[in-house]
Amino acid sequence: MELFWYAVLGAFFAAYLVLAGYDYGVGLLLTRATGAAGRRRALNAVGPFFLGNEVWLVAAAGILFGAFPMLEGELLSGLYPAVATALAGVMTVTASVQLRSRATGRPGRQRWDRLVTAGSVLAAFGWGAVLAGLLQGVPLDTDGHVAGVGHLLTPFVAATGLTLVTLVAVHGATFLALRLPVGAAPAAGRTARRLVPVAVTMVATTTVVGLLTGPVRANAHQPAAAVLLPVLLVTALVVARVALTRRRPGVAFAATATALALPVLLIAATIWPYALISTADPAASLTVADAAASPPTLRLLGWLAAPLLPALLGFQTMCWWMFRGRIDGRAPVYW
Secondary structure, eight states, X not given: OHHXXXXXXXXXXXHHHHHHHHHHHHHHHGGGSXXXXXXXXXXXXXXXXXXXXXXXXXXXXXXXXXXXXXXXXXHHHHSHHHHHHHHHHHXXXXXXXXXXXXXXXHHHHHHHHHHHHHHXXXXXXXXXXXXXXXXXXXXXXXXXXXXXXXXXXXXXXXXXXXXXXXXXXXXXXXXXXXXXXXXXXXXXXXXXXXXHHHHHHHXXXXXXXXXXXXXXXXXXXXXXXXXXXXXXXXXHHHHHHHHHHTTOHHHHHHHHXXXXXXXXHHHHHHTTTEEEOBSSOGGGOXXXXXXXXXXXXXXXXXXXXXXXXXXXXXXXXXXXXXXXXXXXXXXXXXX
């Protein structure tokens, strides 16, 4: 039962990165948009999905708190600077996007736009640092105490955070190539194509840094998954670039979505059977079975989630179906 909920937790967090990833990607590129009209188009492209995408983070947090209470405490204490950075970015983006239109003049809107970009960087970098911390491990004692934050100040954490920033930027640009009007979409496609080599370079750099980092090598209990991660990431990015060159943004978007989901799924597979690895005391490491709630609790959660999961999936599907296709002049102004 705990394996099922662990898989659901990973799937929900991966879905959050994929869906909110293009929100943050658009935010990263917002200040590059040409003029006020260009920024308005970019925000309108994500408008129908913006707040709904963050529901996946709330759902993932609910599963973490309910199904893995032991993991929740140790994870937040061991990675709280990274989690706090990510959540600060999420809140900054959410508030800035909704408040920008209340500014009475162009300078005020530009300040909010810069905050959107800054928040997007923080969110993407913070979640990348969380993923890096899971693979690198935390100095967790048997009493659940983690001393200091120096374990997150490593080249591997920094490289992983920057890699996720570049992946999010590619994803956002590809989303705009899919959603913007025909006249504006090619520019977004060119931006996405230019960003792909940057993302590939960052994936390669992070892989090399990981290989040179002792804890990362030691924590790769499933080496096959660790090898697959950079290979599949580069493959997905190459597919996206080819699809963009052939003006097939739908295929490119599917490829960049895959690139954002892969780190979550394969990092979880790499450290299996552990959910959180201690670099200070191996006995303090938490396996998935150790971190999970009792079987009766997991069964109760299953009954509670049975009607909610289809509703969440149905809402997301309905939202995408209703607002499918490119925006045009008739699209409502959301922000």
